Amino acid sequence: MGRVIINSLSKSFAKENESITALRDINLEIRDDEFVCFVGPSGCGKTTLLRIIAGLETATAGSVTLDGEAITGPDPKRGMVFQEYSLFPWRTVTENIAFGLEMKGAPKSERSRTAREYLDLVGLAQFADHYPYELSGGMRQRVAIARALANDPDVLLMDEPFGALDAQTRNRMQKELLSIWEKTRKTIVFVTHSVDEAVYLADRIVVLSGRPGTVREVLDLPWARPRDRTSTEFADIRRYVLQLINEGEQTQ
Ligand SMILES: Nc1ncnc2c1ncn2[C@@H]1O[C@H](COP(=O)(O)OP(=O)(O)O)[C@@H](O)[C@H]1O
Ligand SMILES: [Mg+2]
Known part of the structure; x- marks a missing residue:
């Protein structure tokens, strides 16, 4: 259990007299047991998307389901880990x-x-x-x-959980998270602005464009773990994703 389907999801916030569109028409199916990372420029709606999956925020249009059931509010079945120590x-x-x-x-x-x-x-x-x-x-x-x-939980939602840690601790935590994931086999939806972290961790990387966040590209990373950060393929994917993010920012 732990299949998440995001269906034509959009989210706008009312701010004074205007409306800010944070996410537009997001479609994605996250498989049971899958480790998915969302990356994208700051302000592209990553946290908003996780909060909607968590049930802490409601979508303006579209829906999110977990194992076929619409998400209507928070539930411990969707466990959340934030960057700040909560x-x-x-x-x-x-x-x-x-x-x-x-x-x-x-x-x-x-x-x-x-x-x-x-x-x-x-x-x-x-x-x-x-x-x-x-x-x-x-x-x-x-x-x-x-x-x-x-x-x-059926799914673990993680919002830049290692963002405040020093580089060495962060790398160790990534390794540990993978070993925990292998033991528990939870679906993990992980948000990060570190492309390096995403390439190290993910089965799939979802690259979001700058605001309003739309799915720019979804990359499959069917490589064995632990992954070698010093390999050429690692560097190639990292460069490619960074390029996508930078282009996404420039078109805004
Ligand atoms: N509660 C809110 N009210 C108004 N605007 C918001 C709210 N939460 C987020 N936003 C806006 O939505 C956009 C996406 O924010 P966020 O999801 O935090 O992005 P990210 O996590 O990718 O940096 C930003 O422009 C932010 O200012
Ligand atoms: Mg955020």
Whole structure:
């Protein structure tokens, strides 16, 4: 489970007396278990698109369905991980991860068992009783990923989740995310402005044009992982996608 269909989706925002079109006529089918990355210039509607899939924002036209059901509001079945650390500072790591289960009224024993399972998955077992402020940026994002996964979502929505991390930590987190994805087999919709990150991670890259965001091109990357950033094919695709983005910006 985890098939997302975006059908003729458009989104406009009313701003004072004018209307800003953020997304126009987006069509895409995301397969179950697929890792899709959206890239595009700043302001092209990437966050808006994720928020619509999350049910935090409504489309102006068109629709999004998850496994055939229209998305009408937020649901833990669509787990979200943001760039900024969205952990509750007053809760321990375990309490953060178990938050969704607590909301559902799951008993304490189940909550701590599930939290432990996902803490193990993200390699933070020994930090179960720590508070977010005691963790590094990379560790906090791992907790955020564990928290989203603990709700057993059908799809994981990630909005530049590694954007605030230093380059080395970011590369390590990308590797870890791939290993988590291989173990859990969730559909992942990942937004980034880093083309390098998209080429490293994605089964498919969706390149959006500048505002209003439209699908400029969809690229298949049927390569084995882990991918070699120093290979010519990696560099070629990266250059090609960057070119698409730059052209998209210039035509605005
Ligand atoms: N709540 C909002 N109200 C008005 N305009 C918005 C709102 N959210 C986003 N926008 C506008 O929509 C466009 C797309 O924004 P966003 O989705 O954040 O782009 P990205 O994530 O690709 O940088 C921008 O021009 C932004 O100013
Ligand atoms: Mg954004």
